[in-house]
Amino acid sequence: MILRGAAAQRRAEIETARALNHQLAGLVAFAFHDPQHLPEFRPDDTAAAQGAREVDHERVRGALIAMALRPRP
Numbered sequence: 001m002i003l004r005g006a007a008a009q010r011r012a013e014i015e016t017a018r019a020l021n022h023q024l025a026g027l028v029a030f031a032f033h034d035p036q037h038l039p040e041f042r043p044d045d046t047a048a049a050q051g052a053r054e055v056d057h058e059r060v061r062g063a064l065i066a067m068a069l070r071p072r073p
Contacts, residue, residue: 005060 030038 027038
């Protein structure tokens with residue numbers, strides 16, 4: 001369970017980096033070929049997404065602590 005979660009988190013990080021690199025390549029192409037039509041910068045809500053990830057992480061952490069503290073037969 002923990003290993004699958006770590007692998008899924010790593011895949012999500014790689015996918016995020018991949019998307020950012022794709023956007024950067026598009027902006028570089030605009031800046032090089034047609035700087036007059038370069039798209040305007042719009043900040044996105046990555047802070048909200050990061051906050052949701054932290055909440056999920058704390059929920060999983062709490063569940064694991066609860067499992068560890070449960071009395072065993």
